[in-house]
Amino acid sequence: MTKPVLIVGGGPAGLSAAHALASAGQKVVMVEKEDRLGGAPILSGYAKLVPSHEWAKDAIGGMVSRVEGNDLVEVHLGTIVDKFDGNPGDFKATLKNGKAIEAGATILTTGFTHFDSVNKPEWGFGTYPDVVTTTQVEQMLSSGAGVKCPSDGREPDRVAILLCVGSRDRQIGREWCSKICCTVSANIAMEIRESLPNCNVYIYYMDIRTFGLYEGDYYWASQEEYKVKYIKARIAEVTSDGKRLLVKGEDTLVKRPISIPFDMVVHAIGMDPNVDNMTISAVFGVDLNKYGYVNKTSTYAHLAETNRPGVFVAGSATGPETIDDSIAQGQAAAMAALNMVRNPVLEAAE
């Protein structure tokens, strides 16, 4: 009997890997630091997901229940891996709660951390209650409370969504594109227009990166069917005239400064490396890349490999990632880990 595969992190990538391994008859031990499984879509209360438009609690909730209900998967909640030693086929992990776990291979699906908008003070988050993040709007939608200005509960007449908050910004050491925010923002803009038809939604952008098939379903649809307006400008600052928020910037397509009132400003926040990545790197002995994500050693020959044999990685632990790609990567990592625990000798013989 082979040793189980240790999966660290119970988000979409981890859930997908656990299900794939269990389906192949492989034992799995899953460790999740929060008190429930599901990762960012569940913990942060996302609303309808891209691209299926299913509610996160249904789509990801289904992934959670099929893992929780599987006898081959042992789940440890509310704890983290404290120590990790050994070699491929024979790892020993010690959890914070003292429990010791033997594992044949490990998959890190430790995910990301939402960018904290307080780090861009010029855009008013933390200063004005009506400046919110995409995550907060997701929660307004998913909780059924509806989109309302936090300051006084009124329904906004004008909403501005600022893209690239915490992405593509050397000033705050984040040079990456977070990949999903354009599409998520277009999705949120459509949901706002649907629930508040008299509300005008403006998206302030530098580039629109609704890649692949999202172009038609999100960018084009939001413009053509929902009349969301896109303005090419990186906003300089968000202030207030005492009543409404004042958004200042330059409309670069007509070379004109703008200073326009809004009821609500939404930051399309990016994906930071998991704040615990330094610890994760030290505990598991895996390298981080220059951006602070877990480094993948190979792009083409082997998926999901880190610098440490037997420790694999998948999902947004490796960089900004979509939910569906995280799920695919989880399965790829599961395949690599399965091969490792079933055929450890081949590795040694080479």
Add this chain to the structure above:
Amino acid sequence: MPIHEKSLIRPENLVEHDELVIDGVDVSGHWSTFIETRAISDYNEDLQDEIGALGGGENIHRCWQCGSCTNACTVNAINPDFNPRYWIYLIRLGMESELVRDKDIIWQCVSCNKCTYACPRDVNPEGVMKATAHWLEMKGHTEKKPSMIFDEAFSEQVFDTGKIEDGLVLRQFFQRTGQPLTQPWLVTLVTGLIKRFPVFYLMRLGLATVFRPRTKGWSRAKAAINEYVEEVEAANRKALKLDAKGAE
């Protein structure tokens, strides 16, 4: 602060004061020229819907500002100020005063439709130009253009009789635009015709001029056309929040 883009400052935004003292400092005259703000402080959110309601403007909301229309444009090649992409942007965002500033250029579209075939999002920029010229006219920003006066004389006759009598179209056009009928080129054309045309055709032309024949059974078609035209005009005026016809 250095001024990087002087071209962006319009002459009317430069202000000099003959006598002005601020906080005890004399800021009069040319050395203390002020530049008024050109910041956008609001959008007219109805503008896109108004243009979109007029014939040709229906797809304006699709534009994503690639500039294919302006690059393809026949008129832009001659006059760089003729910029469909720019106007579509102003309309979409509702920068009305900016748009009206170009009222004497916008109508110059020659309807070559190169933009129509270049546009990746099927905005139909030519139609938008037509709708915008129409909008400017309906809102009273521009006079009726000679081409519109010609079109009116032409279509009135078609609606009325189902036929065209070219001589009448020309006479009405010159009359309505306040031009003499004795245009040298027209006189030459008519005398040439009279000299060379077979007598039979000349007689038919003459009779048609006097009696103005109608297409047989035209009255029902005429009623239907007039009803349709009135319907569209009423809808257009409603979309632009103008009073009912006749109250311009």
